[in-house]
Amino acid sequence: MATIQWFPGHMAKAIRQLEENLHVVDIVFELVDARIPQSSRNPEIERIIKDKPHLVIMTKSDLADPEQTANWIKQFKRQGLPAIAVDSKANITTKTVTRISQSILADKLDNEQQKGLKERPIRAITVGIPNVGKSTLLNRLVNKRAAQVGDRPGVTKGQQWLRSSSKLQLLDTPGILWPKFDDEETGQALALTGAIKDQRFASDDVALYALKFFRQYYPKALQERYKLTENDFDLSDVDLLLKLTKQFGMKDDYERASDRLILDIRKSKLGRYTLNRTDGEVRG
Numbered sequence: 530m531a532t533i534q535w536f537p538g539h540m541a542k543a544i545r546q547l548e549e550n551l552h553v554v555d556i557v558f559e560l561v562d563a564r565i566p567q568s569s570r571n572p573e574i575e576r577i578i579k580d581k582p583h584l585v586i587m588t589k590s591d592l593a594d595p596e597q598t599a600n601w602i603k604q605f606k607r608q609g610l611p612a613i614a615v616d617s618k619a620n621i622t623t624k625t626v627t628r629i630s631q632s633i634l635a636d637k638l639d640n641e642q643q644k645g646l647k648e649r650p651i652r653a654i655t656v657g658i659p660n661v662g663k664s665t666l667l668n669r670l671v672n673k674r675a676a677q678v679g680d681r682p683g684v685t686k687g688q689q690w691l692r693s694s695s696k697l698q699l700l701d702t703p704g705i706l707w708p709k710f711d712d713e714e715t716g717q718a719l720a721l722t723g724a725i726k727d728q729r730f731a732s733d734d735v736a737l738y739a740l741k742f743f744r745q746y747y748p749k750a751l752q753e754r755y756k757l758t759e760n761d762f763d764l765s766d767v768d769l770l771l772k773l774t775k776q777f778g779m780k781d782d783y784e785r786a787s788d789r790l791i792l793d794i795r796k797s798k799l800g801r802y803t804l805n806r807t808d809g810e811v812r813g
């Protein structure tokens with residue numbers, strides 16, 4: 530993924546495009562990363578999409594802690610937001626997404642039928658921060674061989690409707706939101722999962738955040754991956770990072786060791802994890 534720099538001009542353009550497209554869709558599929566369901570949301574989404582019906586799709590659920598994912602779905606529902614978790618590489622079914630969209634829009638669709646309007650497919654747009662899995666989900670929902678449904682007036686020039694099912698159409702261009710990292714921890718959570726790969730965060734800071742987090746929530750995974758002893762858990766985060774650096778054969782190059790640790794975590798070498806916790810303090 531290219532380095533992302535969200536300049537105000539880019540943000541304004543992304544919002545404008547999204548706002549233009551909102552007029553022609555019935556529902557917004559807001560994609561969030563199941564490992565960071567909070568940090569990967571843009572807090573302004575509600576303001577941007579206003580009262581447009583809205584489904585939260587938690588992507589990469591195969592990488593997240595299943596118990597936390599279940600909690601997050603409940604938490605979103607408590608906020609009045611329907612939510613589902615998917616692994617776009619494997620099990621996402623068009624049927625499930627079609628059915629849940631129909632139930633969210635049931636009143637609107639009933640209303641149209643009562644007015645004698647012809648039954649029509651639901652139109653949706655996917656939105657989310659870079660790298661959250663928008664294109665993967667779109668490809669999965671739209672059978673690649675499926676015919677494009679065609680341009681419609683009002684849609685940004687050159688955009689097409691893609692047929693997902695006979696009841697669901699998707700706009701071919703996903704909406705882009707930008708990650709917000711006003712607080713350090715959100716930034717670190719985004720950096721650790723690979724949602725942002727710019728130079729904004731020093732890798733040793735991200736590695737120390739990761740060590741602190743895994744010690745607290747997934748100590749066994751950390752212990753097994755790096756063959757840690759009980760005594761190692763008494764070390765400070767910094768000393769533990771230095772120990773790992775030596776263990777990796779990197780002498781005192783703790784920056785390189787940090788990159789290695791971060792890559793291991795991104796590649797799920799320490800197993801599945803969710804950084805934004807629903808139990809107790811919600812991180813990030």
Ligand SMILES: Nc1nc2c(ncn2[C@@H]2O[C@H](COP(=O)(O)OP(=O)(O)OP(=O)(O)O)[C@@H](O)[C@H]2O)c(=O)[nH]1
Nearest residue numbers: 588589590615616617618659660661662663664665
């Ligand atoms: N394990 C796993 N990986 C996924 C899933 N969805 C997407 N990915 C991976 O995440 C990376 C980014 O996916 P994309 O679909 O390109 O994300 P995007 O939101 O379109 O990214 P941009 O176009 O850069 O904004 C790719 O390496 C995908 O293979 C998922 O459900 N599970």
Ligand SMILES: [Mg+2]
Nearest residue numbers: 663664665703
């Ligand atoms: Mg994409």
